[in-house]
Amino acid sequence: xxxxxxxxxxxxxxxxxxxxxxxxxxxxxxxxxxxxxxxxxxxxxxxxxxxxxxxxxxxxxxxxxxxxxxxxxxxxxxxxxxxxxxxxxxxxxxxxxxxxxxxxxxxxxxxxxxxxxxxxxxxxxxxxxxxxxxxxxxxxxxxxxxxxxxxxxxxxxxxxxxxxxxxxxxxxxxxxxxxxxxxxxxxx
Amino acid sequence: xxxxxxxxxxxxxxxxxxxxxxxxxxxxxxxxxxxxxxxxxxxxxxxxxxxxxxxxxxxxxxxxxxxxxxxxxxxxxxxxxxxxxxxxxxxxxxxxxxxxxxxxxxxxxxxxxxxxxxxxxxxxxxxxxxxxxxxxxxxxxxxxxxxxxxxxxxxxxxxxxxxxxxxxxxxxxxxxxxxxxxxxxxxxxxxxxxxxxxxxxxxxxxxxxxxxxxxxxxxxxxxxxxxxxxxxxxxxxxxxxxxxxxxx
Numbered sequence: 001x002x003x004x005x006x007x008x009x010x011x012x013x014x015x016x017x018x019x020x021x022x023x024x025x026x027x028x029x030x031x032x033x034x035x036x037x038x039x040x041x042x043x044x045x046x047x048x049x050x051x052x053x054x055x056x057x058x059x060x061x062x063x064x065x066x067x068x069x070x071x072x073x074x075x076x077x078x079x080x081x082x083x084x085x086x087x088x089x090x091x092x093x094x095x096x097x098x099x100x101x102x103x104x105x106x107x108x109x110x111x112x113x114x115x116x117x118x119x120x121x122x123x124x125x126x127x128x129x130x131x132x133x134x135x136x137x138x139x140x141x142x143x144x145x146x147x148x149x150x151x152x153x154x155x156x157x158x159x160x161x162x163x164x165x166x167x168x169x170x171x172x173x174x175x176x177x178x179x180x181x182x183x184x185x186x187x188x
Numbered sequence: 189x190x191x192x193x194x195x196x197x198x199x200x201x202x203x204x205x206x207x208x209x210x211x212x213x214x215x216x217x218x219x220x221x222x223x224x225x226x227x228x229x230x231x232x233x234x235x236x237x238x239x240x241x242x243x244x245x246x247x248x249x250x251x252x253x254x255x256x257x258x259x260x261x262x263x264x265x266x267x268x269x270x271x272x273x274x275x276x277x278x279x280x281x282x283x284x285x286x287x288x289x290x291x292x293x294x295x296x297x298x299x300x301x302x303x304x305x306x307x308x309x310x311x312x313x314x315x316x317x318x319x320x321x322x323x324x325x326x327x328x329x330x331x332x333x334x335x336x337x338x339x340x341x342x343x344x345x346x347x348x349x350x351x352x353x354x355x356x357x358x359x360x361x362x363x364x365x366x367x368x369x370x371x372x373x374x375x376x377x378x379x380x381x382x383x384x385x386x387x388x389x390x391x392x393x394x395x396x397x398x399x400x401x402x403x404x405x406x407x408x409x410x411x412x413x414x415x416x417x418x419x420x421x422x423x424x425x426x427x428x429x430x431x432x433x434x435x436x
Contacts (some may be wrong), residue, residue, distance in 0.1 A: 030319045031194020039210060040315075040324035047217050048272045055224035056268050058231055059239075059246055066233065 158182060191389055195318040196309045208311055209318035216279040216315060246271070257430055266429050269332055273325065274422040277316060277380065281414025284314035284388050285407045316384035316417070319377060326376035329425045330369060337432030345435065372428070376421065383417050 162182070166175065195207035227242035235243050249271055254263040294309050315321040338346045350366045352358040387410045394403045 029193060031192070032319055032323065033205065035205060036195075036207060036210060036318075036320040037324050037327075039204075040213060040321050041328060043210075043213050043217060044272070044276065044324060044328055047220065047276055048269065050221055051224055051272050051275070052268045054221070055228050055242060056246065056271070058228045059242055060264065060267075062231055062233070063243065063247065 158186075191392065193319070193385070195313060195320070198309065198311070207318065207320075208309070208313040209315045209321055211311065212283055212313060213280065213315040213321060216276060216283060219279055220275050249274075253426055256426060262430075262433070266336070266426065270422045270426050270429075273329065273425055274418050277325070277421050278415060278418035280315040280321070281384055281417055282411060283312070284317065284384055284391070284414065285410050286312055314384050314388060316380055316414075317388045319381050322377040322381040323373070325380070325421070326373045329376060329421075329428070330372050333425070333428045333432045334369075336429055340433035341435045346432075376424070380417050380421055383413055387413055 162178070165178065195209040197205050197207050198211065199206050223238070223242070226238045228239070231239060246267075250263055250267055253267060253270060254260060257263050257266065292311050294311075334346075340346075348354075348362075350362045350369075352362045391403060391406060391410060394406050
């Protein structure tokens with residue numbers, strides 16, 4: 001077979017001999033042709049640039065964009081969660097504050113109501129006492145007046161009766177006795 | 189059976205020789221580019237179909253090379269060249285198992301071992317089984333690495349890796365580095381060429397010996413070898429790029 005012959009013939013000569021002709025023969029046997037070599041290099045270069053332009057650049061860009069998008073979404077999610085917790089905390093705080101304030105207000109209101117109540121009760125008591133006192137005084141005065149009037153009336157009656165008795169017939173002695181008796185009665 | 193190391197010359201375009209491997213390189217390029225166009229024709233933020241596949245491929249590739257390069261920025265910088273190597277080589281390698289390989293072609297009279305013989309010139313031959321193709325890739329890989337190194341650490345600093353007069357040890361280390369760059373060219377090109385060419389010959393021989401069923405495991409093996417070689421080529425390029433661009 002040619003391949004074995006070629007290797008047998010070419011390799012030792014190329015490796016051992018320093019003859020340029022043998023190297024050329026080896027290169028010919030291996031089929032190395034500078035025109036083809038350059039063609040293959042150009043092929044590779046074309047493939048490299050086309051692949052870079054049409055496959056790698058757009059897809060790498062896309063992958064990068066997607067990576068950034070995912071990163072951003074994750075960050076956003078984290079931020080939103082944080083905000084949510086903050087809001088929850090705030091809401092709880094506000095609720096707690098409101099409750100406290102309401103209780104405070106209620107307590108104050110109770111206190112005020114209590115003090116008003118005692119005030120009103122006191123005032124009423126005082127008023128009623130005053131009225132009672134006044135009534136008593138007025139009753140007393142009325143009573144005194146009545147007594148005075150009655151005393152006047154009685155004295156008049158006594159004088160009238162006395163006069164009547166005296167007019168009928170009365171001696172000195174009897175008169176004196178009578179007056180004495182009346183006076184004693186009155187004094188008692 | 190007629191097997192040559194050199195690709196078969198098919199026809200000329202304006203005195204430019206077109207070989208079957210060059211033709212198949214164009215086929216491979218057309219396949220990759222049509223995939224690229226299909227994937228990125230209508231980009232949607234919610235990927236579907238081809239776009240989804242392309243995205244998965246690119247993301248997997250990026251995630252794979254990022255820990256090797258150490259940073260996302262470097263990964264994005266070197267990803268295009270590495271993925272181009274990988275795609276072109278893997279498609280080229282897999283063209284090897286295409287049915288009709290080595291059997292569709294034209295008969296031609298050629299001179300073999302001093303006498304005329306009527307042989308079949310196959311239309312289909314994997315580009316990777318042509319040393320022109322693999323050598324071209326190796327040249328691109330090595331020169332791209334050198335330029336990236338110069339761009340990353342500066343011309344003088346990068347040059348001092350190869351030519352250094354600080355001490356005799358440094359001088360010889362530099363010489364060895366210089367030789368190793370040439371060795372890289374040879375190892376890159378011959379590794380890929382040897383694997384795929386051998387696979388191709390194996391498939392042809394097996395096909396001649398037992399045309400049905402028996403070649404199946406060999407086809408599977410060649411698919412695997414094709415994948416591994418593409419991976420090895422692109423990963424070695426990546427590692428050399430990493431070494432060249434890091435100022436140690």
